[in-house]
Amino acid sequence: MRILITAGGTxxxxxxxxxxxxxxxxxxxxLIAASFLKHNVTIDYVTTAHALRPQSDNVTVYEIGDTQALADQLQKLLQQHTYDAVIHSMAVSDFTPEKSLSQEEFLTKINQFIENKQPITAADLTQLTEVTTRETKISSNTDQLFLILKKTPKVIQQIKQLQPNTILVGFKLLVDVEKEELLAVAQKSLMTNQADFVLANDLTSIHHGQHTGYLINKEGTITGEATNKEEIAQLIVKTLLNAL
Amino acid sequence: MRILITAGGTxxxxxxxxxxxxxxxxxxxxLIAASFLKHNVTIDYVTTAHALRPQSDNVTVYEIGDTQALADQLQKLLQQHTYDAVIHSMAVSDFTPEKSLSQEEFLTKINQFIENKQPITAADLTQLTEVTTRETKISSNTDQLFLILKKTPKVIQQIKQLQPNTILVGFKLLVDVEKEELLAVAQKSLMTNQADFVLANDLTSIHHGQHTGYLINKEGTITGEATNKEEIAQLIVKTLLNAL
Structure with a gap:
């Protein structure tokens, strides 16, 4: 059995x-890797520089930095190997910096817009990123800095495109929402990403060794509930071993 | 002899x-700490989570996260102890996020400005940060994200204010500039921050174990030059021991 796990943060x-x-x-x-290792599983483990990582002869670790590097690494692995399951627990950046403008540069550009046309539209804003500045190191010589970020590609969505038969477990972390909202948003992300399961959790319930997590299937049913990281790991591994 | 060292990145x-x-x-x-430890020095060492740190009974480590926490920690230490020298090698954030706006929120606010007055001024821009949004976790449901950052206080400037008699070593890192520009900018930062020495270095000369550094005094004279981190550490420690 071969499993792909992502962990850490981009x-x-x-x-x-x-x-x-x-x-x-x-x-x-x-912990998910450690739990799988008890069942004679081969693991490819994609992670980031400062994250904890499992140590075992059955684990191959791949270190990546940004979202694009993650996408490239996953594509490579998914083309090389067939995975029984993919557990995508990495915290992936939704946005990547496209342009930074000093207050002065920003004002100049915005006021140029206004002279030409009003109101300003979303399409105009993309031009803001075309202002020519030297980007090696942002100068501290401005009172405000305007950082314009664009969406990163949804890396999780390439997993089922490349391997429709793998079992995909996604993660959805929200901050300080009602349980109903958490479950609804998690199920929606499951559908969008063609995942088979999603682990829904809320940052406010993660502290002092506690970590509440709900494992949800395609039907939106809670198939398991856990109260700390060890239990979440066991819940995911048990569910996948049953399904395989 | 008691020395204060900052290292890592906020x-x-x-x-x-x-x-x-x-x-x-x-x-x-x-490395600077290790070099000082050969000379029976007591070190207070302020650093960040993922940075390397010296291990010794003569070193007390203080871990901080952001620039404000650094400022608070330094103030506390500078009020508690008298330092013969302060080596401020930490990479400190020049800016801190003040507000993030989705493309939609940003457009709405900018177009409201335009209706009322033109051109937009720097003073208007500060109002952008007053838009009410929920900041627990930025939603990924926008094509562009506008992150507005404000300047952080210059932490290094409080050092001489609290201890005028300490010997202060600052650092200036630029990226891909001519040596003349690097030295001029470094000397300017030395004056602004009331430092006694500044170590000027350029990111493009830091690779494969090499690290070119120039130690500059108040007169703008290069008092020493080094080609790797060990040499830089020794240069700083030797210069300070001579001065003390």
Whole structure:
């Protein structure tokens, strides 16, 4: 049996010295790997620099930095191997920096827009990213900095495109919402990403060793509930071993 | 003899799951500490989560996250102890996220401005940060994200204010500039920050174990030059021991 796990959090470069990073200790991913390793499973493990990682001869670790590197690495692995299941627990950046403008540059450009046409539209805003500036290291010589970010491609969506028969487990983390909203948003992401299961969790329920998680299937049914990371790992592994 | 060293890189929160981080392995700071430890020095060492740190009974480590926490920690230490020298090698964020706006929110607000007055001024832009949005976790449901950042306080400037008699070593990292520009900018930062020395370096000369650094004094004279991190550490420590 061969399993692909992603864990940790991606970083998107702003310039040569700064990045936007999604927090993730990678602990849950490494616990899922540890739980699978008890069942004679071969694991490909894609992770990031500062995340915890499992140590075993049955685990091959691939380290990536940003969302594009993750997409490339997953494509490569999904073309090389057939996976019985993919557990995509990595916290992936939704946005990547496209342009940074000083307050002065931003004002100049916006006021140029206004002279030409009003109101400003979404299409105009894309032109903001075409202002020519030197991007090696943002100068601190401005009171405000305008950072324009664009959406990253949804990496999870390429998994089922490349391997329709794998069992895909996605993750949905929200912050401080009602359980009903969490479950609804998680189920929606499951449909969008063609996942088979999604682990829904809320940041406010993650503290002091506790971590509430709901495993939801395609029908929106909660197939399991866990109260800490070890239980979440076991729940996912047990569910997948039953399904396989 | 008591020395204060800062090393690593600060992180500024965007929301509950994302931060902007200044890259720094903390290696240079830990080498400076190691070099000082050969001379029976007591070290207070302020650093960040993922940075390398020296291990010794003579080193007390303080971990901080963002620029404000660094400012608070330094103020506390500078009020508690008298330092013979302060080596401020931490990569500190120049900006901290103040507000994030979806493309839709940004357009609405900008077009409201235009209706009322033209051209838009810097003062108007500060109002952008007053748009009410829920900031727990930025929704990915927008094509562009506008992140508005404001300047952080210059932490290094509080050092001489609190301890005028300490010897302060600052750092200036630029990216891909001529040596003349690097030295001029570094000397300017030395004056602004009331530093006694500044270590000027360029990211493009840091690779494969090499790291070119120039130590500059108040007169703008290069008092020493180094070609790797070990040499930079020794140069700084030797210069400070001579001066003390």
């Amino acid at each position: 970083s998107e470069k702003i310039d040569e010295v700064r990045s936007i990073t999604n927090h993730s200790t990678g602990k849950l991913g490494s | 992180s500024e929160k965007i929301d509950e799951v994302r931060s902007i981080t200044n890259h720094s392995t903390g290696k240079l700071g830990s």
